Structures are given as C-alpha cells and as structure tokens.
Amino acid sequence: MIKTKYFIIVLLMLNSCRKGEPIEPVFYDCNFNFADSSSTNPDMDKYQSLLNDMTSEGVVGVTMSVYHTQSGMWMGASGKADLHNNIDMKSCNISRVGSTVKLFTAVTILKLIEEGKLNLDDKISSYLLGDIINKIENADKATIRQLLQHSSGIYNYIQNLKFQTASLNDFIREWKPADLLYYTYNQKAYFKPGEDVQYSNTGYVLLGLLIEKIEGKHFYNVFEEKIFNPLGLTMTRFAAKEHIPHGIVRGYIDMYSKLQVTESTYFSGWDYYTADGGLISNPYDMNVFFRALMNRQIINANSLDQMLTWKSPNKPDPAFFPISYGLGIFKIETEKELHICTAVTQLVITQICSISHVTAQLLYMR
Numbered sequence: 001m002i003k004t005k006y007f008i009i010v011l012l013m014l015n016s017c018r019k020g021e022p023i024e025p026v027f028y029d030c031n032f033n034f035a036d037s038s039s040t041n042p043d044m045d046k047y048q049s050l051l052n053d054m055t056s057e058g059v060v061g062v063t064m065s066v067y068h069t070q071s072g073m074w075m076g077a078s079g080k081a082d083l084h085n086n087i088d089m090k091s092c093n094i095s096r097v098g099s100t101v102k103l104f105t106a107v108t109i110l111k112l113i114e115e116g117k118l119n120l121d122d123k124i125s126s127y128l129l130g131d132i133i134n135k136i137e138n139a140d141k142a143t144i145r146q147l148l149q150h151s152s153g154i155y156n157y158i159q160n161l162k163f164q165t166a167s168l169n170d171f172i173r174e175w176k177p178a179d180l181l182y183y184t185y186n187q188k189a190y191f192k193p194g195e196d197v198q199y200s201n202t203g204y205v206l207l208g209l210l211i212e213k214i215e216g217k218h219f220y221n222v223f224e225e226k227i228f229n230p231l232g233l234t235m236t237r238f239a240a241k242e243h244i245p246h247g248i249v250r251g252y253i254d255m256y257s258k259l260q261v262t263e264s265t266y267f268s269g270w271d272y273y274t275a276d277g278g279l280i281s282n283p284y285d286m287n288v289f290f291r292a293l294m295n296r297q298i299i300n301a302n303s304l305d306q307m308l309t310w311k312s313p314n315k316p317d318p319a320f321f322p323i324s325y326g327l328g329i330f331k332i333e334t335e336k337e338l339h340i341c342t343a344v345t346q347l348v349i350t351q352i353c354s355i356s357h358v359t360a361q362l363l364y365m366r
Helices: 044-056 101-114 144-148 161-169 177-184 201-215 219-231 283-294 301-307
Strands: 004-012 061-068 072-082 095-098 279-281 323-325 329-333 338-342 347-349 353-355 359-365
Touching (some): 072 283, 101 219, 101 283, 144 201, 177 201
Antiparallel strands (some): 004 061, 095 279, 347 353
C-alpha cells in the first residue's frame, strides 16, 4: 500500500536585519476555515522539531503543512513573521511563493488544452508574433510542451548580467513582460528545441502571454477563474493585483552572505506581471491545490500523465541530486526517498524538499 504525504514549506532567510516599518500585530492576524487537528497529529513533535531546527540555524521564519491520508493535515510555524516588530510566525500567514507559480501556469495551459483551445505540440509562434519571436532564438520553433518542460533551449533572462545589474540598481522597479524579454533578445539559445532540458524563466513569461492571447484577459485572472476560486484558495492571489497585500510576512535578503539581512518586502518587482513568479499564498492553500492536482480534480488523468512524463538533462550535474523535468514540475531523487517538486529557482535538499526564500511543494511517497 502506498501512503502519500504532501509537504508545503515557506522559509524566510536568516537573522538580524535593517530597521523595518512599525506594524501592529493585528496586521498579521489570520485563521483557517477548516477544523485544524494539528495538535493531535501523531507526528506533530517531529514536524515542529524540523521547523525549530531551521530557525535555530538562522532562518527568520518558516511555515509548513503536511497532509497524510491517515492522520490528516498538520500545520505549523516557527520563527518570526516580522523581525523589526518581533511578530511570531503563524501557520496561516501568507508570503510570496516565487516560482511555485510555474505549476499554476502549467495547469492552466493544460486546462486550455482540455478545452480544445491549444495543443501541447503547437508552436508558440503560432500565437505570439513580433520581437518576442523574431529576436528570441528558438522562439520560432519551440512548442508549448517544450516551454512547459524547460526543453525549448530558450535563454533565461535572469542569467543576463545586464538584467542582474539593472535589477540591483533599482530594487523596487516594476518590470513588465517586454522589459524582461528584452534581455533575451539576440542571446544564443542553450540547445535546439527538444535536445535537452535547462531551466528558463523566459519560457514561462511566454506562456503567460500565451494564456492572455487565448483568453483575452490577464493570465492571473484566468488563474482565479480556473484554479483559485473553484478550489476555494482564499489566501492565494497574484502580486499584480496587490503587490504587498494585508497580512503578508516581511521578506529578508542576505546580500553579502554575512548573516546580516535587509528587509526586502518591497524589493523585486520583476515578477509582478509575469507567469514565472509573483504568486502569494500560504502552505495550507498550496497543500489543497497540490492534493487536488494529484487527485485529478483540476486536470484529467491524461493531462496529469503528460505533466508527469519526465525528461532528464543530457549531462546531469554531479554536484546535485538526479533531477528530471515534467511540465511545470520537477522530480528529484535523493539518497533515501523519491520527491516530486514544483519548478523553483533555488533548491536546498534536506530530509524533505525545501526552498530558499520561496515555497516548495512536493508529493512524498513511501
């Protein structure tokens, strides 16, 4: 018999920081709309100890949800939601969840395919025109499947040093899709479409534009209609509509790797309007979403099979665990267990799959 656990983790980084703004504790008040049985979970001490270990090592704050088919949902938190105002983290608090949004982007594309509006093997150039096709190598050939699976070979704009410099020179700039795609123009592709896999945020910017082209509205409004509202994800929203919503925990960044962090809550507007980032949620909503996805309650069995069809890099990174790419999702094999994780920018593998400063989602089986 296979027992299934779903872990969702949110981490904030490190300790001590530059002064923040005065915020009353009531700002961070939140609650769940379900009967929380965390206090009776047989593994509660083990889970809480894991979180406490993280904060004792310097993580500012962390929340986690664990769902097991036999013991139900456990929710926990450790550390601080706000260092300046000395506010404890609550398990219901919301935060940015970074590149976890790529799974929502992939699910939305698969739903549009189920509705007969797209085909996985359509070329993206059949829908998008102009500089985003003409000036981005491989964009004229890459298919929707290849964009979803990071096998398009299209250059990742985040790796462009000019983009990194521009971002560092203006932390609060709000970037639009065209601003980001500019840093991919005339950049050499990593490989021909379909030949290999390599992570590329650019592909997901293009997929967001594709959703908008097909649906005639902002992609995050499509997320609401097709995912957030049907699943009752009341704590999940997209940053474009409200960059710093009420109740969001403070963000922190260690700019120089000296364990001296600066509050970054208002930094990094490059993913406010693109489908490669920008999601805000909490571990409970993420757990509900992931369980519904794996139980075929959002997309059908064929779509899920397509999502969980894996492609491995031609030259695995010897310094990292074996990794394979699905559609908007990763499979990572550790020494002890098999983990299925969402696409993210930075992975830190511990006993479970955790993410530095973003949210991780995984299906854990034993």
